[in-house]
Amino acid sequence: MREVTTSITAPLPWHTIMAAFTNTKDSEVLTLEIERAVNKIDQTLTTGQPGRTFTVKHGVPFQVTVRRETTVLGQPGSLYFRYDADTDKLSFDAKASQLPDGVTCDDSSGKNFFGFLWHDQG
DSSP states (O other), rough: OOOOOOOOOOOOEEEEEEEEESSSTTOOOOOEEEEETEEEEEEEEEESSSEEEEEETTTTOOOEEEEEEEEOOOOEEOOOOOEETTTTEEEOOOTBHHHHHHEEEEEOOOOOOOEEOOOOOO
């Protein structure tokens, strides 16, 4: 995972977000595991299921893995969030993150909702 540098000096709070995982092939069930580097799964998102909440923090890396049942699809990636103190908003840090091939993130709602989308690679 990449190291992230930041100009923020004060400790930042943890933020609760909601995230959902969608597959471009509606009939295929996949999971997106989002975990901290300490190998503790923080959240597993499943396609076709409602979004789930969990906590994240500015600059704290998460590993992201896509699975079909027990099979890992592609290489795991990294996920970072960025906090803007002026707007009190958390956003997906596209510069620091390296999502797995085939995964995109949409945080355009501006309400701490993050939609992850799997684009079939086959």
